Amino acid sequence: MKKVLEIEGLFVDLQLPAGTLQAVQNVSFSVNQGETLSLVGESGCGKSLTALAVMNLLPPSGRFRAEKMEFMGESLLGVNEAGMAKVRGDKMAMIFQEPMTSLNPCYTIGNQLEEAYLQHRNVPESEARERAIYLLEKVGITAAASRLSQYPHQLSGGLRQRVMIAMGLMCGPALIIADEPTTALDVTIQAQILALLHALQKEFNMGLILITHDLGVVARMADRVAVMYCGQVVETGLAAEIFNNPKHPYTRGLMDCIPVPGKVEPGQKLGSIPGIVPTPIGNLHGCLFRNRCRYFRSKCAAENIPLIELGPGRAVRCISEQINS
Amino acid sequence: MNTEDTTNGKLSDLGIKVDYPTPNQIMFRSMARHKGFLVGSAVLVIVVLMAVLAPVLAPHDPYEQNLSMRMIPTVWQENGSWEHPLGTDNMGRDYLSRIIYGSRVSLMIGFLVMIIAASIGTTLGLLAGYFGGRVDMVVSFLITVRLALPAVLVAVAVVALIGGSTKVVIMVLGFLIWDRFAVVIRASTQQIRPMEYVAAAKAAGCSTRRILIGEVMPNLMNNLIVVMTLEVARAILLEAALSFLGMGVQPPTPSWGLMISEAKEFMLFDPHLITIPGIALFVLLLGMNLLGDGIRDVTAPEGRS
Amino acid sequence: MIIYIVKRMGLALAVAVAVSMVSFMLIRMSGDPAIALAGENASSEEIEHVRAQYGFDRPLVVQYLDWGMKAARGDLGESPYFHLPVKQILGDRIGVTLTLGACALVFALVVSIPMGVLAAIRPNTWWDRTALGISVVGQAMPSFWFGLILIIIFAVHFRLLPVSGSDSWKHYILPTITLGYYATPAFMRLLRSGMMEVLASDYIRTARAKGLRWPKVLFKHALRNAVIPVVSLAAVQLGFMLGGSIVVESVFALHGIGYLAWESIGRSDLPVVQAIVLLLSMIYVFLTFLSDILNAALDPRIRMM
Numbered sequence: 040m041k042k043v044l045e046i047e048g049l050f051v052d053l054q055l056p057a058g059t060l061q062a063v064q065n066v067s068f069s070v071n072q073g074e075t076l077s078l079v080g081e082s083g084c085g086k087s088l089t090a091l092a093v094m095n096l097l098p099p100s101g102r103f104r105a106e107k108m109e110f111m112g113e114s115l116l117g118v119n120e121a122g123m124a125k126v127r128g129d130k131m132a133m134i135f136q137e138p139m140t141s142l143n144p145c146y147t148i149g150n151q152l153e154e155a156y157l158q159h160r161n162v163p164e165s166e167a168r169e170r171a172i173y174l175l176e177k178v179g180i181t182a183a184a185s186r187l188s189q190y191p192h193q194l195s196g197g198l199r200q201r202v203m204i205a206m207g208l209m210c211g212p213a214l215i216i217a218d219e220p221t222t223a224l225d226v227t228i229q230a231q232i233l234a235l236l237h238a239l240q241k242e243f244n245m246g247l248i249l250i251t252h253d254l255g256v257v258a259r260m261a262d263r264v265a266v267m268y269c270g271q272v273v274e275t276g277l278a279a280e281i282f283n284n285p286k287h288p289y290t291r292g293l294m295d296c297i298p299v300p301g302k303v304e305p306g307q308k309l310g311s312i313p314g315i316v317p318t319p320i321g322n323l324h325g326c327l328f329r330n331r332c333r334y335f336r337s338k339c340a341a342e343n344i345p346l347i348e349l350g351p352g353r354a355v356r357c358i359s360e361q362i363n364s
Numbered sequence: 365m366n367t368e369d370t371t372n373g374k375l376s377d378l379g380i381k382v383d384y385p386t387p388n389q390i391m392f393r394s395m396a397r398h399k400g401f402l403v404g405s406a407v408l409v410i411v412v413l414m415a416v417l418a419p420v421l422a423p424h425d426p427y428e429q430n431l432s433m434r435m436i437p438t439v440w441q442e443n444g445s446w447e448h449p450l451g452t453d454n455m456g457r458d459y460l461s462r463i464i465y466g467s468r469v470s471l472m473i474g475f476l477v478m479i480i481a482a483s484i485g486t487t488l489g490l491l492a493g494y495f496g497g498r499v500d501m502v503v504s505f506l507i508t509v510r511l512a513l514p515a516v517l518v519a520v521a522v523v524a525l526i527g528g529s530t531k532v533v534i535m536v537l538g539f540l541i542w543d544r545f546a547v548v549i550r551a552s553t554q555q556i557r558p559m560e561y562v563a564a565a566k567a568a569g570c571s572t573r574r575i576l577i578g579e580v581m582p583n584l585m586n587n588l589i590v591v592m593t594l595e596v597a598r599a600i601l602l603e604a605a606l607s608f609l610g611m612g613v614q615p616p617t618p619s620w621g622l623m624i625s626e627a628k629e630f631m632l633f634d635p636h637l638i639t640i641p642g643i644a645l646f647v648l649l650l651g652m653n654l655l656g657d658g659i660r661d662v663t664a665p666e667g668r669s
Numbered sequence: 670m671i672i673y674i675v676k677r678m679g680l681a682l683a684v685a686v687a688v689s690m691v692s693f694m695l696i697r698m699s700g701d702p703a704i705a706l707a708g709e710n711a712s713s714e715e716i717e718h719v720r721a722q723y724g725f726d727r728p729l730v731v732q733y734l735d736w737g738m739k740a741a742r743g744d745l746g747e748s749p750y751f752h753l754p755v756k757q758i759l760g761d762r763i764g765v766t767l768t769l770g771a772c773a774l775v776f777a778l779v780v781s782i783p784m785g786v787l788a789a790i791r792p793n794t795w796w797d798r799t800a801l802g803i804s805v806v807g808q809a810m811p812s813f814w815f816g817l818i819l820i821i822i823f824a825v826h827f828r829l830l831p832v833s834g835s836d837s838w839k840h841y842i843l844p845t846i847t848l849g850y851y852a853t854p855a856f857m858r859l860l861r862s863g864m865m866e867v868l869a870s871d872y873i874r875t876a877r878a879k880g881l882r883w884p885k886v887l888f889k890h891a892l893r894n895a896v897i898p899v900v901s902l903a904a905v906q907l908g909f910m911l912g913g914s915i916v917v918e919s920v921f922a923l924h925g926i927g928y929l930a931w932e933s934i935g936r937s938d939l940p941v942v943q944a945i946v947l948l949l950s951m952i953y954v955f956l957t958f959l960s961d962i963l964n965a966a967l968d969p970r971i972r973m974m
Binding site: 094096098120121124125126127128129132133135137140141142143144145146154155158159190192193203206 | 869870871872874875876877878879880881882883885889890893894967968969970973
Binding site: 400505508509511512513514515516517518520521522524525597601604605608609610611621624628631632635638639642645646649650652653654 | 680683684688691692695806808810811812813814817818820821825905908911913915916919930931934942945946949950953957
């Protein structure tokens with residue numbers, strides 16, 4: 040299978056008044072054509088910043104560096120703003136968390152759908168319009184042609200997120216990055232949007248990076264998973280492996296937080312992870328999860344923990360024998 | 365608790381110092397770093413000292429006319445002397461002394477006008493923001509009507525009809541410029557009203573009066589102080605404009621606006637008579653505005669960014 | 670949309686009526702108009718004569734209704750000083766004031782829009798500090814003093830422009846700058862903060878994620894949104910500037926209604942003063958109504974209501 044995106048050694052730093060926040064540290068992953076990679080972790084673990092770094096859309100206080108960042112065989116490192124603009128919205132699209140605020144209130148849906156297509160393809164407006172109608176129908180919006188003249192505030196959150204997806208698909212991208220695409224939506228709408236994303240991804244054979252904190256979403260959607268904690272990938276593997284045999288204490292903790300019908304008795308307490316996430320500012324050393332870990336031993340604080348390969352595409356950032364035996 | 369201690373201990377293991385400053389420390393630190401705040405406070409302190417110590421600082425009586433000493437140039441001009449560092453005006457009065465005494469007029473009027481305006485505006489804003497509905501409609505309407513009236517023109521007309529005196533100027537301006545208090549306090553009260561502590565006070569059976577004074581007002585203080593500072597500046601500016609138009613403080617009181625007005629006819633040959641009181645006025649207004657903006661920045665919950 | 674316009678219009682009318690009451694009462698409550706009209710030294714018979722002639726002996730409500738009904742039809746009475754209809758006097762002068770107001774508004778927008786936008790996209794740079802400096806200074810600068818300084822520099826010292834009067838376009842340059850600079854800080858601050866807020870918004874990120882070029886992101890997506898509140902402010906500021914024209918026009922002896930108001934106050938020409946207060950208030954009410962309509966045209970969220 041063809042690799043769409045390959046990233047090695049990505050770091051993202053945020054300059055804050057309190058110091059430099061090392062939001063993403065040495066993250067590596069790749070996405071293949073037609074494959075869904077899920078970045079999982081709590082809010083603030085650096086998963087969104089990873090995606091924004093790929094798009095080169097970090098906030099002004101953010102800087103990134105990487106050893107390797109290849110998109111469809113071409114390096115994105117050192118590409119200037121104009122060069123990135125050519126890639127964005129064309130072969131690489133992004134869907135954001137907040138459909139309510141991600142559309143410009145001053146312009147019609149049609150205008151905002153068409154402008155990306157007109158930007159990247161030298162086509163007449165009528166063709167962009169047809170494409171917009173086609174995609175609105177694809178994402179399950181009825182009376183698509185009449186929607187084009189509507190303004191964002193006239194649509195519900197679910198409809199807006201469908202519009203955002205259609206917008207991402209306008210130029211037929213090879214990779215879609217969806218950053219918590221269903222978090223802001225009602226539960227029933229969430230399922231619809233996820234099913235839609237899944238179907239479209241298979242139909243157009245796109246790579247999909249799905250960023251979420253919701254393991255339920257991961258279980259339904261992901262082929263492969265990278266679990267992130269405090270800016271680092273702590274565990275990677277096939278979705279099935281991660282769910283059936285979680286290795287890292289953090290991943291295990293996350294799994295214990297989900298109620299599973301049949302497995303968890305009514306009235307039984309769900310698991311929780313004690314302690315708080317440290318803020319990655321200053322000189323980081325040792326395992327960042329150790330203050331919350333029940334397997335903590337002095338060795339964990341002494342050295343930096345590498346990702347330990349367990350098999351092809353399977354790795355965990357933990358040195359505890361109890362984990363690896 | 366025990367778990368908390370260990371958590372903190374391990375946080376510092378990670379190289380993270382858990383040394384959170386208190387809100388007051390944060391405020392003092394940002395005050396010390398905020399240039400506008402520092403400059404503004406310095407200006408205000410200097411002008412207040414000038415006003416308080418006017419009899420000590422002023423080399424001459426600001427009202428004393430000496431027709432043989434008219435239009436003496438400043439010390440940096442030709443024929444100037446240290447006897448009258450800023451020269452004299454067309455009546456032979458020492459300009460420096462008049463500037464020093466002028467600070468009293470500006471500060472007193474600015475402060476008293478602000479007090480009147482603050483009482484009216486804060487009351488209206490508080491009632492509108494807290495009770496909403498009809499009360500809010502009436503107050504909003506009053507604010508719109510007030511904004512529609514041209515303030516300077518109305519003030520000038522009323523002062524002219526009643527007769528100009530410092531007292532009249534203070535009353536008229538006080539009753540004219542309450543609008544910003546009402547607007548800001550109304551908006552902040554609307555934000556505070558749905559808060560849990562207000563609901564808690566209500567549930568505890570506190571009277572409306574008690575809630576307004578005990579719960580709402582303290583949380584308005586930051587905003588109120590900012591508006592107070594800015595409105596003192598606005599009142600000083602309006603007093604100067606009124607005096608400049610001849611409908612404010614009456615001669616021979618040394619008001620900076622009046623001094624500019626009196627110096628207008630000597631603009632051609634003695635422009636310093638205009639520039640000096642203008643600079644005094646400008647520096648005071650600049651200081652008050654910087655102070656107001658500074659207080660807003662340092663008391664803002666997110667700090668400044 | 671129609672409901673919105675009707676509501677706004679209703680509010681504007683209510684404010685207009687209230688403002689007319691206030692401007693009527695202001696003049697009446699500030700003293701006996703008969704004495705003011707007859708003059709300080711008039712005998713009691715003369716005063717009584719004036720009282721009867723102008724109908725000041727009738728109940729206040731009757732007087733107001735009479736005056737208000739006439740004013741609504743455009744009859745503002747007669748000026749005892751000019752012995753001409755007030756309407757005609759104002760008609761001769763209003764053009765100058767409106768020209769000055771329009772020029773000043775254009776000046777303020779031309780200066781503040783580019784500077785505010787640049788300050789927002791390059792925060793904490795040299796540009797941003799310059800813009801901040803201009804707005805801080807502008808806020809603290811008394812406009813009458815600034816006008817005099819401009820006269821001293823450009824008219825007296827360099828002899829580039831006329832000192833005063835309203836005969837040619839050259840006479841408008843300094844007043845335009847004076848009045849326009851007064852409005853600039855508010856525009857600049859609003860544009861800078863509005864633009865920064867918009868640039869940090871989700872839909873700007875969406876626009877960039879679409880691969881749009883920076884100028885298109887800036888002008889199509891950001892500026893369009895940031896400009897909406899500026900329209901409201903422009904209407905309000907123009908209203909304030911016209912109200913403040915009394916100061917600037919008297920500095921430059923520009924023969925608009927502000928200068929007329931000042932002169933008329935000096936000669937107790939009450940019908941003229943009253944009419945000018947009313948007229949300026951009505952213009953303000955109209956401008957705010959206009960800005961509501963413009964807002965609806967610019968913002969689809971209001972338009973679709």
